[in-house]
Amino acid sequence: MSALVKSSLARKWVMALSGLFLVVFLTQHFVINITSVIAPDTFNEWSHFMGYNGLVQFVAQPILIAGVIIHFVMGFVLDYQNRKARPVKYAKFSGNANSTWVSRNMIISGAVVLAFLGLHMYDFWVHEMAYKYVENKPEDPTRYLPELKEKFVDGWRVAIYVVSFVLLSLHLWHGFNSSFQSIGVKSVKKGDSLRKVTYAWAVLIPAGFVFIALFHYFNHIS
Amino acid sequence: MKLNLKIWRQEGPEAKGKMVDYPLDGVDGDMSFLEMMDILNEKLINEGETPVEFDHDCREGICGSCNMMINGEPHGPQKLTTTCQLHMRKFKDGDTITVEPWRAKAFPVIKDLIVDRSAFDRIQQAGGYISVNTSGNTQDANSIPIEKSKADEAFWSATCIGCGACVAACKNASAMLFTSAKISQFALLPQGEVEATDRVRNMVRQMDEEGFGNCTNTGACMVECPKGIKLDNIARMNREYLKAETVA
Numbered sequence: 312m313s314a315l316v317k318s319s320l321a322r323k324w325v326m327a328l329s330g331l332f333l334v335v336f337l338t339q340h341f342v343i344n345i346t347s348v349i350a351p352d353t354f355n356e357w358s359h360f361m362g363y364n365g366l367v368q369f370v371a372q373p374i375l376i377a378g379v380i381i382h383f384v385m386g387f388v389l390d391y392q393n394r395k396a397r398p399v400k401y402a403k404f405s406g407n408a409n410s411t412w413v414s415r416n417m418i419i420s421g422a423v424v425l426a427f428l429g430l431h432m433y434d435f436w437v438h439e440m441a442y443k444y445v446e447n448k449p450e451d452p453t454r455y456l457p458e459l460k461e462k463f464v465d466g467w468r469v470a471i472y473v474v475s476f477v478l479l480s481l482h483l484w485h486g487f488n489s490s491f492q493s494i495g496v497k498s499v500k501k502g503d504s505l506r507k508v509t510y511a512w513a514v515l516i517p518a519g520f521v522f523i524a525l526f527h528y529f530n531h532i533s
Numbered sequence: 534m535k536l537n538l539k540i541w542r543q544e545g546p547e548a549k550g551k552m553v554d555y556p557l558d559g560v561d562g563d564m565s566f567l568e569m570m571d572i573l574n575e576k577l578i579n580e581g582e583t584p585v586e587f588d589h590d591c592r593e594g595i596c597g598s599c600n601m602m603i604n605g606e607p608h609g610p611q612k613l614t615t616t617c618q619l620h621m622r623k624f625k626d627g628d629t630i631t632v633e634p635w636r637a638k639a640f641p642v643i644k645d646l647i648v649d650r651s652a653f654d655r656i657q658q659a660g661g662y663i664s665v666n667t668s669g670n671t672q673d674a675n676s677i678p679i680e681k682s683k684a685d686e687a688f689w690s691a692t693c694i695g696c697g698a699c700v701a702a703c704k705n706a707s708a709m710l711f712t713s714a715k716i717s718q719f720a721l722l723p724q725g726e727v728e729a730t731d732r733v734r735n736m737v738r739q740m741d742e743e744g745f746g747n748c749t750n751t752g753a754c755m756v757e758c759p760k761g762i763k764l765d766n767i768a769r770m771n772r773e774y775l776k777a778e779t780v781a
Contacts, residue, residue, distance in 0.1 A: 393705035396746030405605030409756035495771030
C-alpha cells in the first residue's frame with residue numbers, strides 16, 4: 312500500500328479522481344446558477360439552503376476545498392516532476408504533430424483557472440463568510456440574486472470571467488475524458504460516445520457560465 | 534537533393550554538446566535516412582572529421598536501435614515507421630533537417646545521437662517475463678486454449694520494439710506506453726496470470742526509479758510509436774496496478 316502512495320500511477324489516480332469530483336461540483340454549481348436567469352426565486356431559495364445547511368457548510372464545503380487544493384497542488388507537483396524528467400530540451404520539438412496544444416499545456420489553463428478562483432472566492436466566498444461569521448448579519452433569503460447581479464456590473468470583471476471560462480473549457484476538454492483513461496476505466500478513443508459526452512460537457516457548462524455572466528451584465532446596462 | 538543538416542554533436546556523456554550544421558549534396562530520394570547518414574559520415578571521414586555516432590542494427594524496422602529525433606519528431610515525419618525505414622523522398626531539395634538524440638533524464642546521451650536505453654532493460658528485467666521450468670517437462674504453450682481476440686491483443690502489445698520513441702515524443706518523457714505494453718502482453722494471457730501482481734508492481738516501481746516523467750494522456754506516444762502501440766495498454770496497466778496494490 313505504501314508503494315501505491317508513492318507511485319506515479321497513484322498520482323494519476325489522485326489527479327483524475329479529484330478532477331472528476333470537481334466536474335460533479337461544477338455541474339451542481341451550474342444548475343444553481345442558471346436558475347438566476349430562469350427562476351430568480353429558486354436561485355435565492357437554493358442559495359440560502361446552500362449557505363445555511365449544516366451538512367453543506369461543514370461537511371461538503373471542506374471536502375470541496377480539500378478537493379480543489381489537492382487537484383491544484385498535485386498538478387504543480389506533477390508538472391515539476393515532468394520538467395525534471397527532461398533536463399535538456401530539444402532544439403526542435405513538433406508537439407503539434409502528435410498532440411493537441413490543450414493536452415500539453417494543462418498547467419497553463421489550470422494556472423489561469425486557479426487565478427480566477429482567487430477572484431471568485433474573493434467575490435463570493437469571502438463576502439459570504441464575512442456576512443455570516445464576522446459581521447453576524449441576520450439571515451436574508453432574498454439577498455443572493457442582488458449580490459450576484461452586483462458582481463456583473465463591471466465590464467472588466469465580466470471580461471475576466473469570460474476569458475477564465477474559455478480556459479476552463481480547454482482544461483476540461485482534455486482533462487475530463489483523460490481522467491477515465493487515468494483510472495483505467497477504458498481508453499477513450501476518437502468517436503467513442505463517452506468522449507463525445509465529455510467534449511460536449513466541456514463546452515456546454517463553461518459556455519453556460521459565460522451566458523449567465525453576460526446575461527446579468529447586459530441586463531444591467533440596458 | 535541538397536540538404537542542410539543540423540545535427541547534435543556531443544563528445545561523451547559528460548561533454549557539453551551543440552548543434553552543428555552539415556550541408557550535404559547528392560542525396561537520392563530512394564536512400565533511407567540511415568543511408569543518408571552513412572553518406573554524411575563517409576564525407577566527414579574523407580575530410581578528416583569524426584563521423585556522427587548513431588545506433589542502428591537490423592535496418593528492417595524491428596530492432597528498435599535507430600533512434601533519432603528528426604525535425605522534432607521521433608523517427609521523423611512518417612508515422613508507423615522507424616528511422617531506418619524512413620526514406621529521403623519524404624524530404625525536399627533544400628530542406629533543413631534537425632537531428633537530435635532522445636531527450637530524457639533516464640536516457641543519458643552516450644555520444645552524439647546515441648543514448649543509453651538500459652533503463653528499458655531494467656524495467657523489463659523487473660517483471661517482463663514468465664517464469665517457466667525448462668527441465669524438459671514444460672507444457673507446450675499452445676496446449677492452453679486462448680480466446681483469439683485476447684491472443685491478438687497480447688500479440689499487438691508484444692510488437693513493441695522498445696525503441697523509446699514514446700519517451701522521446703512525450704512532453705513529460707514518460708515511459709508508460711512501453712511499460713504498459715510489456716505488462717499487457719502477459720496480463721492478457723493465462724500464462725501471465727500467476728505472476729501478474731508482482732509483475733505490475735515491480736515494473737511500475739522500476740519505471741519510477743529510473744526517473745521517467747508522469748503520463749498526462751497527451752497521446753503523443755501512441756501517435757509517434759513506429760509499431761502503433763495503443764493507449765489501451767496504459768489504461769490496462771492502471772487497472773492492473775490498482776488491483777495489485779489494493780485487492781491482491
